[in-house]
Amino acid sequence: MSAPVYQIDFAAQAAGKRVASTKRKIRWRFGFPNKAALDAGKTGPECRGEEHDVTVVWSITSGKRQIMMDTREIHYSSSRAGILDFSWTTKGNHVVKVVCHAAPPLSP
16 A cells, blocks of 8 residues: 655745746645654654645646656656646656646536
8 A cells, every 4th residue: 555645835826027927836845754664653743754836837828748756857848738748657656636727627
């Protein structure tokens, strides 16, 4: 069984130079718990383990899209498609998948 993932932080901001809504910067901070601490019955901060930072920078107008993990570029592309869907495998054989939409869905 794989260990659960815990969330540390999430932030999304409009980051365009002239028109803020033309560029998105989205950041997730998360971690994989320390398995030995979990097995020992510990909880909370005592179980913090390997932690990561994933950042997506997406220019909606130009289509440039960049995904960084722990300050290392994981993906770069240029496409005006309205969806960004990318996955990769990290150390420890964990699969990370990012799915972003340029605009919210029209129907509720």
